[in-house]
Amino acid sequence: xxxxxxxxxxxxxxxxxxxxxxxxxxxxxxxxxxxxxxxxxxxxxxxxxxxxxxxxxxxxxxxxxxxxxxxxxxxxxxxxxxxxxxxxxxxxxxxxxxxxxxxxxxxxxxxxxxxxxxxxxxxxxxxxxxxxxxxxxxxxxxxxxxxxxxxxxxxxxxxxxxxxxxxxxxxxxxxxxxxxxxxxxxxxxxxxxxxxxxxxxxxxxxxxxxxxxxxxxxxxxxxxxxxxxxxxxxxxxxxxxxxxxxxxxxxxxxxxxxxxxxxxxxxxxxxxxxxxxxxx
DNA sequence: CTAGGATCCTGTCAGC
DNA sequence: TGCTGACAGGATCCTA
Numbered sequence: 061x062x063x064x065x066x067x068x069x070x071x072x073x074x075x076x077x078x079x080x081x082x083x084x085x086x087x088x089x090x091x092x093x094x095x096x097x098x099x100x101x102x103x104x105x106x107x108x109x110x111x112x113x114x115x116x117x118x119x120x121x122x123x124x125x126x127x128x129x130x131x132x133x134x135x136x137x138x139x140x141x142x143x144x145x146x147x148x149x150x151x152x153x154x155x156x157x158x159x160x161x162x163x164x165x166x167x168x169x170x171x172x173x174x175x176x177x178x179x180x181x182x183x184x185x186x187x188x189x190x191x192x193x194x195x196x197x198x199x200x201x202x203x204x205x206x207x208x209x210x211x212x213x214x215x216x217x218x219x220x221x222x223x224x225x226x227x228x229x230x231x232x233x234x235x236x237x238x239x240x241x242x243x244x245x246x247x248x249x250x251x252x253x254x255x256x257x258x259x260x261x262x263x264x265x266x267x268x269x270x271x272x273x274x275x276x277x278x279x280x281x282x283x284x285x286x287x288x289x290x291x292x293x294x295x296x297x298x299x300x301x302x303x304x305x306x307x308x309x310x311x312x313x314x315x316x317x318x319x320x321x322x323x324x325x326x327x328x329x330x331x332x333x334x335x336x337x338x339x340x
Numbered sequence: 341c342t343a344g345g346a347t348c349c350t351g352t353c354a355g356c
Numbered sequence: 357t358g359c360t361g362a363c364a365g366g367a368t369c370c371t372a
Contacts, residue, residue, distance in 0.1 A: 061365070092348095113366080130366055132350090152351080159350095178349045180366070196367080222342070231367080238366075288365085329344080330365070 062129050064203065064236030065279025066290050066298065067113045070135055073293035074117065074172075075108040077137040081166040083119070090161035090174075095185030099123045100164075111197045112235030116188075124188040127174075128196065132289040133181030139170030146296035150289050152177050177289065201234040204272045208234055213269045217257045224260060225253035226328040228272065237272060240285050240300070240307045243333045245272040247306040250316070252339045253332050254325075278303065306333040314338060 062070075082104045086097040103119030110116075115135075117125040129135065136155050138145060153159045155173045162174035162183060174183065184194070192198065201216075202208040216233050217224070227233060229242045237245070246253045248271035251264055260268065284290055284298030287308065291297055301308070305315055310324035310333055320337025 128366085130348095131364085176349095177351075178365085180348065220341080229366090 061131055061238045061240060061288065062133070062284070062290050063113060063238035063241055063279070064205070064276055065241070065282075065300065066284035067110055067115060067129070067236075068280060069283045069292055069298065070129070071108050071110040071115055074115070074135060074137070077139065077141040077170075077293055078105045078117065078166075078172065079107065081105050081139070081141075081168065081170045083164055084167055085165045087163040087165070088161070090176075090179070090183070092179065092182040093162060093184070094182070097185060099185050100125060109191075111192070112200045112203065112231055113238070114194075114197060114200075116191045118188050118191075122188055123185060124191050125183060125185055126191055126194060126197075127183045128181055129176070130178075130180035130182075132176050132178040134173075134175040134289060134291050135293055136173045136175065136291065136295050137170070137293045138173070139166060140168050141170070142294055144294070146291075146294050148286070148291045148295055148297045150286060150291055150297060151175060151295060152289070155295075172293075196231070199232045201230075201232055203235045204237065204269070205276055208269075210266060210269050214262070214265050217260055217265055219258070221256040221258050223253060223327055224251065224255050224257045224268070225332060227257045228268075229328075229330075236276070239330055240287070240304065241272070241275045241279060243307045244275045244305040247316075247334060247339060248274060250339050252336075253327055253334050275305070306335065309333060 083100045103121040106118050106120050115127045159175045159177040164172040228237050249268040279300045282299035285300035286297035287301045309322045314320040314335035316338050318338035320335040325332050
């Protein structure tokens with residue numbers, strides 16, 4: 061799913077391609093669009109920020125476009141700042157196509173498309189000074205690669221008996237970790253995802269904290285995981301899905317070579333992958 | 341506080 | 357071949 065590494069890859073791409081462009085007009089066919097798109101028109105794009113899995117495109121007129129792509133949202137740029145555009149097969153229906161819900165017409169013949177075939181994502185226009193007041197962002201916990209410390213992490217774990225995997229995916233506890241990286245981090249730390257969080261030892265807590273940071277860094281290195289619909293603003297796929305440690309590997313041998321086989325269960329309603337043999 | 345279910349939506353896949 | 361139904365899943369909301 062689009063998580064911290066995917067959204068950060070999108071942020072970098074958008075920053076590279078969009079800064080300097082002016083939004084000329086916005087065409088919307090989408091119910092998950094809030095606010096007045098007219099406030100974007102004439103604004104010049106200054107920077108692109110990320111808060112957990114949410115993006116904020118900030119304009120020089122005091123307004124921002126805030127976007128959560130959820131599972132299947134895609135932000136694809138076409139224009140003079142992109143020399144080698146890609147068109148991944150995951151861009152179902154193409155651009156523009158039947159899943160294109162919002163089109164941002166930019167100056168200098170640039171275009172930004174918002175595609176989302178499951179329509180879970182949302183976009184909203186707010187004043188830049190109010191971006192951090194948006195509910196999701198206001199509740200967001202610190203990020204593992206920026207702000208979250210081992211001490212805070214240990215406090216979060218000890219505060220609850222909830223299953224550790226559910227906890228690390230809770231955006232109000234820490235921002236950016238979703239299903240793929242939660243599964244892989246727990247695998248790397250050799251911890252059973254079902255363990256009550258407050259029962260982890262100090263050593264296990266440290267190991268898990270380091271593992272979360274490690275898998276997120278790997279995700280960033282491969283520019284994200286394209287297992288569902290994730291593509292970069294250039295229209296290309298990420299590579300992490302070919303390097304996942306346990307995610308999606310049910311029935312296959314454990315990559316720790318412990319002799320175990322990866323098992324898939326449901327935990328908190330989410331597909332959960334782990335090796336019952338070496339994840340204790 | 342916590343667990344569990346429903347909700348949003350549609351491509352994919354299993355079963356008949 | 358073609359239809360039907362189950363399923364997945366981030367975040368939120370609701371109930372128990």
